[in-house]
Amino acid sequence: MTVTKAETLPVRSGDDVVRVRQRVRALAIEIGLGLVDQTKIVTAASELARNTLDYGGGGDMRAEIVQAGMRKGLRLTFEDQGPGIADIDQAMTDHYTSGGGLGLGLGGAKRLSNEFHIESTPGAGTRVTIARWK
Amino acid sequence: MTMDGTEVLKRTVTEDEAAILVGWTAALRDSGSLQSGRIREAELQTQAKAVLGQFRDALAAGGLDADSEGYASLRETLADISRSRAIQGFTPTDTANFVFSLKEPVFEALRRTSAADASALAAGVWAGGKVLDRLGLHTMEVFLASREEVIGRQGQEIAELSTPVVRLWDGILALPLIGTLDSARTGVVMENLLQAIVDEEAEIAIIDITGVPTVDTLVAQHLLKTVAAARLMGADCIVSGIRPQIAQTMVHLGVELNVVSKATLADAFAVALKRTGRKVVRQQTSTEERR
Numbered sequence: 001m002t003v004t005k006a007e008t009l010p011v012r013s014g015d016d017v018v019r020v021r022q023r024v025r026a027l028a029i030e031i032g033l034g035l036v037d038q039t040k041i042v043t044a045a046s047e048l049a050r051n052t053l054d055y056g057g058g059g060d061m062r063a064e065i066v067q068a069g070m071r072k073g074l075r076l077t078f079e080d081q082g083p084g085i086a087d088i089d090q091a092m093t094d095h096y097t098s099g100g101g102l103g104l105g106l107g108g109a110k111r112l113s114n115e116f117h118i119e120s121t122p123g124a125g126t127r128v129t130i131a132r133w134k
Numbered sequence: 135m136t137m138d139g140t141e142v143l144k145r146t147v148t149e150d151e152a153a154i155l156v157g158w159t160a161a162l163r164d165s166g167s168l169q170s171g172r173i174r175e176a177e178l179q180t181q182a183k184a185v186l187g188q189f190r191d192a193l194a195a196g197g198l199d200a201d202s203e204g205y206a207s208l209r210e211t212l213a214d215i216s217r218s219r220a221i222q223g224f225t226p227t228d229t230a231n232f233v234f235s236l237k238e239p240v241f242e243a244l245r246r247t248s249a250a251d252a253s254a255l256a257a258g259v260w261a262g263g264k265v266l267d268r269l270g271l272h273t274m275e276v277f278l279a280s281r282e283e284v285i286g287r288q289g290q291e292i293a294e295l296s297t298p299v300v301r302l303w304d305g306i307l308a309l310p311l312i313g314t315l316d317s318a319r320t321g322v323v324m325e326n327l328l329q330a331i332v333d334e335e336a337e338i339a340i341i342d343i344t345g346v347p348t349v350d351t352l353v354a355q356h357l358l359k360t361v362a363a364a365r366l367m368g369a370d371c372i373v374s375g376i377r378p379q380i381a382q383t384m385v386h387l388g389v390e391l392n393v394v395s396k397a398t399l400a401d402a403f404a405v406a407l408k409r410t411g412r413k414v415v416r417q418q419t420s421t422e423e424r425r
Contacts, residue, residue: 039379
């Protein structure tokens, strides 16, 4: 698997979340994702970016266009240095929220992606990686 | 012998001011600032003359430190010019070149006055380059700040774009949402809608989300809150404009909108008419009557 393009965007304000969505949509179009898949990855990115901002206290998104053989994909990594998640299983449970949201963001992002990986160290931060393949 | 570059530069600019001005305006003319037609030659010359005069005074008062008190009036003049350039739509290159193109005539003048003394020439060129670079950067900073100001104002204007509540029929309201739904905007939207429900004695409110590019959980939550508030006011809500890709995404997200929803505003309007006991009928006899 090779990375053919990579860029990093800040996620530090509500405006940054909008920019993340726009950039992810542009990259999804670039690798030729269909309208439904575009919408899915953009929505997943929006959820994760807002988590990074609201719960992680801000961080970065790294977007990569990856190629495995003939397949192209978009991989997004959201990283923050916030308080971390103590119980990941609980956080992944639908309708569970530690804030005031619907509690569907993390689980929803997983269902909207082909690949989903989360790692978190309490007190050190959280990293979520998702990928969508063409 | 080491020469004080500041002294060389000061002397040259003072003695050779007229020639430098001629060279500078020629350079400005050639650089294309005038070709875009955004500024007239006379105006450009006036600006050049004022800046050069102040540059000479500033050199005498503040030496090479472009951030010092002696340069205050020159910085102010350059800032004004930069700001007006930003508003007139000049490119950053054009704006920066206004100062940077002063280098050539100044270096030329240094060469004329200090041709015999290589170390004086080098010191003068170094001094001139240093101070003019700093001034050029200053114009760029002001230019960018003015642009940022313009962008910031536009952002505010967009955010404040009123979200109109449209009366479609007696008791039927429509709320076309366009753009990103953040918390602040939802507050405005909800307030407008609830007030309109009271004013129009509306039974049904159609919330159209055709213009909302991404529906994530936050947008869904805002929608649900708006619907719940409208219900408490005695009005039923219909959500319209749910595109196929949005529908699929919402299913995967696990969001359930417990409201009547329709693909298009027209469908939603038809439902609303039906619920309020109305029907749209095509007049079949109209064409025959005209004959």
